[in-house]
Amino acid sequence: MKISFNINGQPQSLDIDGNTPLLWVVRDILDLKGTKFGCGKAACGACTLHVDGEAVRACSYAVKYANDKRITTIEGLSNGDELHPVQQAWMEEIVPQCGYCQPGFMMATAALLEQIPNPTDEDIDNNIVNVCRCATYYRMRKAIHRAASIQSQNTKTQTS
Amino acid sequence: MSNAKPKKKFSRRKFIIRSTVGVGVAIGATYFTRPLWRRSLAGLLNSAEAPYVGNTDEPRLWFEVTAENQVILNSPKVEMGQGTFTGLAQIAADELEVDIQQIKVIHAPTASGNIDGVSTGGSTSISSLWQPLREMAATMREMLKNEAAKQLGTEVADLSVENGVVTGNGQSLTYGEIVKATTEWEVPDVPTLKKASEYKFVGQPVPRVDLKDKVNGAPMFGMDASLPGMLFGAVVRPDQIGATFVGADTSEAENMPGVVKVVREPDFVGVVATSRMAAEQAKQTIKAEWTTDRNWQSSDIEAMIKVGKGDPVTIQKTGRPKRILDNEEDVLTAEFTSPIGAHAQLEPNGAVVHVEADKATVIISTQVVDITRKEVADRLGLDPKAINIIPTYLGGGFGRRLHTPNAIQAAVLSKAVGKPVKCFFTRKEEFQNDTFRPPTHHILRGKLDEKGKIKAIEHNLSSGDVMFGSPLFPGIAAPILGADVGAWRGGMIQYKGIPNFRAVSWRVKLPFATSWWRSLGLLANTFAIESFMDELALKAGKDPVQFRLEHIQDDKAGYRLSEVIKAAAKKAGWKDEVVNGRAMGFAASTDANTPCAHVAEVSIENGEIKVHKVTCAIDPGMVVNPDQVRAQCEGNIIMGQSAAMYERMIVKDGQLLPSIYGPYRMALMRDAPKEIDVVILENDDAPGAVGEPPMGPIGAAIANAAFRLTKERLRSLPLVSS
Numbered sequence: 031m032k033i034s035f036n037i038n039g040q041p042q043s044l045d046i047d048g049n050t051p052l053l054w055v056v057r058d059i060l061d062l063k064g065t066k067f068g069c070g071k072a073a074c075g076a077c078t079l080h081v082d083g084e085a086v087r088a089c090s091y092a093v094k095y096a097n098d099k100r101i102t103t104i105e106g107l108s109n110g111d112e113l114h115p116v117q118q119a120w121m122e123e124i125v126p127q128c129g130y131c132q133p134g135f136m137m138a139t140a141a142l143l144e145q146i147p148n149p150t151d152e153d154i155d156n157n158i159v160n161v162c163r164c165a166t167y168y169r170m171r172k173a174i175h176r177a178a179s180i181q182s183q184n185t186k187t188q189t190s
Numbered sequence: 191m192s193n194a195k196p197k198k199k200f201s202r203r204k205f206i207i208r209s210t211v212g213v214g215v216a217i218g219a220t221y222f223t224r225p226l227w228r229r230s231l232a233g234l235l236n237s238a239e240a241p242y243v244g245n246t247d248e249p250r251l252w253f254e255v256t257a258e259n260q261v262i263l264n265s266p267k268v269e270m271g272q273g274t275f276t277g278l279a280q281i282a283a284d285e286l287e288v289d290i291q292q293i294k295v296i297h298a299p300t301a302s303g304n305i306d307g308v309s310t311g312g313s314t315s316i317s318s319l320w321q322p323l324r325e326m327a328a329t330m331r332e333m334l335k336n337e338a339a340k341q342l343g344t345e346v347a348d349l350s351v352e353n354g355v356v357t358g359n360g361q362s363l364t365y366g367e368i369v370k371a372t373t374e375w376e377v378p379d380v381p382t383l384k385k386a387s388e389y390k391f392v393g394q395p396v397p398r399v400d401l402k403d404k405v406n407g408a409p410m411f412g413m414d415a416s417l418p419g420m421l422f423g424a425v426v427r428p429d430q431i432g433a434t435f436v437g438a439d440t441s442e443a444e445n446m447p448g449v450v451k452v453v454r455e456p457d458f459v460g461v462v463a464t465s466r467m468a469a470e471q472a473k474q475t476i477k478a479e480w481t482t483d484r485n486w487q488s489s490d491i492e493a494m495i496k497v498g499k500g501d502p503v504t505i506q507k508t509g510r511p512k513r514i515l516d517n518e519e520d521v522l523t524a525e526f527t528s529p530i531g532a533h534a535q536l537e538p539n540g541a542v543v544h545v546e547a548d549k550a551t552v553i554i555s556t557q558v559v560d561i562t563r564k565e566v567a568d569r570l571g572l573d574p575k576a577i578n579i580i581p582t583y584l585g586g587g588f589g590r591r592l593h594t595p596n597a598i599q600a601a602v603l604s605k606a607v608g609k610p611v612k613c614f615f616t617r618k619e620e621f622q623n624d625t626f627r628p629p630t631h632h633i634l635r636g637k638l639d640e641k642g643k644i645k646a647i648e649h650n651l652s653s654g655d656v657m658f659g660s661p662l663f664p665g666i667a668a669p670i671l672g673a674d675v676g677a678w679r680g681g682m683i684q685y686k687g688i689p690n691f692r693a694v695s696w697r698v699k700l701p702f703a704t705s706w707w708r709s710l711g712l713l714a715n716t717f718a719i720e721s722f723m724d725e726l727a728l729k730a731g732k733d734p735v736q737f738r739l740e741h742i743q744d745d746k747a748g749y750r751l752s753e754v755i756k757a758a759a760k761k762a763g764w765k766d767e768v769v770n771g772r773a774m775g776f777a778a779s780t781d782a783n784t785p786c787a788h789v790a791e792v793s794i795e796n797g798e799i800k801v802h803k804v805t806c807a808i809d810p811g812m813v814v815n816p817d818q819v820r821a822q823c824e825g826n827i828i829m830g831q832s833a834a835m836y837e838r839m840i841v842k843d844g845q846l847l848p849s850i851y852g853p854y855r856m857a858l859m860r861d862a863p864k865e866i867d868v869v870i871l872e873n874d875d876a877p878g879a880v881g882e883p884p885m886g887p888i889g890a891a892i893a894n895a896a897f898r899l900t901k902e903r904l905r906s907l908p909l910v911s912s
Contacts, residue, residue, distance in 0.1 A: 047467070066411075124817060158856075
């Protein structure tokens with residue numbers, strides 16, 4: 031079937047089996063490799079990206095549901111060279127170890143901060159449920175709080 | 191530097207382990223099966239520094255200078271999150287006199303000739319390259335200076351170097367310019383290396399060199415690789431323990447859309463298609479036939495892993511512990527167990543392979559570049575030199591990538607279609623075909639003297655294999671050693687002030703693959719020994735920290751261990767009492783000469799242990815990057831907590847289960863301690879192991895803390911049932 035969506039600000043049209051997981055479209059057809067395969071069953075969150083601003087586990091999201099929607103992947107999270115507050119915080123806290131799961135965590139965090147700009151530890155516990163085998167959770171928590179603070183600082187600057 | 195012609199070779203470092211095992215092979219296996227020899231060999235392997243096996247005398251294999259004055263460091267070690275690339279960049283930058291930003295570390299493809307002869311693992315990358323890399327970087331700097339002197343028409347003594355720019359005689363040349371104008375290189379003797387006080391980067395918390403790429407989601411992992419014209423493969427893998435491939439009905443798969451070829455081999459069947467989905471869908475229709483010898487259950491495995499079954503080897507003995515423990519009254523005895531553990535690394539195994547007529551290219555996340563090359567070469571019937579392994583960043587290693595049959599399968603599929611093929615495990619296949627951390631059983635016996643000091647202690651451990659059967663370990667070593675070096679890692683008594691102690695390792699061969707899992711036996715062995723030390727301390731009516739200090743020997747290893755124990759206790763504000771529903775637990779271990787101690791602070795919430803804070807003290811010797819040492823401690827603590835508290839594979843009707851995250855319960859954000867405090871001591875003058883030692887004490891520290899709240903001694907991992 032013919033499917034159209036906007037991905038990282040670019041319009042895209044494809045003729046494809048609508049049941050293909052969005053993850054494989056993004057990775058293998060559009061060659062955006064930042065979104066990772068971890069489990070294929072929406073159990074680990076490595077493939078988290080945004081569809082219309084919401085965090086979605088792309089391995090278990092058929093591409094047909096993305097029709098006419100706006101998709102953002104880790105490659106589109108930054109504004110050109112200007113890192114997203116979440117990425118900036120991840121840099122400052124030196125979060126990644128192997129790094130494989132980190133795009134999924136950053137996408138989940140960016141979506142969380144849209145919903146809850148200043149999450150408590152409990153908000154983080156309840157909403158950030160991806161798997162990191164290097165177990166970088168300690169620094170991730172610090173980075174999430176830092177990202178919230180960078181984001182609110184940016185908002186203040188913009189409104190003043 | 192392609193024209194460099196080294197004229198002199200450096201002296202190599204001592205090859206302690208290799209020469210010893212080599213001698214054993216030469217003299218003959220029987221000689222080393224004598225108990226005393228086995229014990230000395232075990233002791234040597236436990237404390238010896240692991241050497242780097244590979245080239246250490248040709249700077250041109252390691253460094254390349256670009257016209258833009260950047261230095262490319264061709265690393266034969268792979269980066270799997272442990273921070274090795276950053277450490278190597280720091281070490282090289284200091285001796286090369288370049289800024290850290292000027293160094294770019296890449297994985298050396300085997301075609302470059304810079305090949306690690308063993309593996310990336312065992313927490314040895316920085317420690318084993320510390321000396322040779324500094325020597326090569328310093329030599330390289332001198333080579334550049336010598337050429338610069340000629341090009342600038344001055345003496346080497348009159349030159350100064352900073353940030354890769356050589357200045358003298360009123361002029362400057364960048365390293366890039368020097369290289370461009372040089373055709374013949376002379377390799378001088380190794381110059382005097384810098385003193386610690388002269389380092390700009392070593393010892394500093396330099397941000398990871400791969401940080402920006404990882405934050406931007408750059409395509410850097412094996413699974414991100416692709417080649418022009420690439421097709422997608424899928425291989426049918428068994429879900430039954432001990433399954434042997436018989437044959438397959440592939441008729442339906444042959445006609446599926448997108449299928450290019452069904453590939454039937456004597457040992458497996460696979461399919462190549464135009465997309466991953468087409469390949470996986472076709473695979474689902476293949477009816478493969480397997481034979482299995484038995485319908486295994488968890489109870490079968492548990493019955494096998496018992497001290498007293500299998501082959502025992504005494505790996506450590508001082509005094510007469512057995513006589514005392516067998517004959518005297520009031521001996522404390524306790525049993526401990528640990529379960530089968532999965533690696534569960536996020537990036538599945540797989541490879542992108544292109545087999546051509548007389549050569550092959552393999553892009554892969556692997557910890558054993560050289561073994562992967564040999565194995566692919568063997569299967570294809572090619573010379574290993576015809577195979578170029580291009581290692582990538584690893585989406586987690588943890589020992590999972592010390593076996594790479596996936597590369598062979600991808601190579602066979604590629605050869606069958608004459609095109610590049612990408613072939614990866616599914617998550618279910620990854621869980622069910624893992625090379626697991628073996629389950630263990632431990633019996634500890636201890637006897638206190640009239641002053642409440644340990645008179646005798648004994649650790650008996652039963653474990654599935656870790657090293658034996660691994661392509662990393664020569665088959666001859668098993669009969670020589672008798673006991674699996676990996677299984678008993680952390681299994682020796684580290685308190686050598688005790689007058690009588692021994693450790694006995696019982697080997698059990700399990701029906702499924704067990705192998706290297708980060709820190710090997712350290713996690714389970716330390717859990718058993720350090721829980722037991724806590725029991726003995728309480729029996730003696732002593733503070734567990736003081737009790738440990740009373741039993742440490744008076745030598746350098748003892749000094750380093752007692753310093754980390756004191757540092758952890760001090761930093762945590764150690765108090766053996768329950769305050770506001772929280773208790774502390776203490777444990778310590780020594781792994782690969784790195785002592786480490788943890789204080790865990792826990793409470794019981796809704797009947798489950800909640801870990802609030804972990805204080806860690808570690809002495810890895812000289813520290814190259816304190817931030818990355820901290821990161822390794824933090825990661826080890828939480829990964830170890832995950833394994834100790836939640837993780838367990840079971841065997842049901844011949845299958846290893848669970849086969850997905852979630853049911854395979856692991857620590858998530860909500861479980862991780864909100865506070866981790868790391869104290870770094872540096873009581874040695876060279877860098878030591880960091881990537882695994884902090885895994886040791888965490889299980890016992892948590893269990894010991896929980897005991898103070900519940901009065902129930904938890905002697906089986908996982909501590910919380912999932």
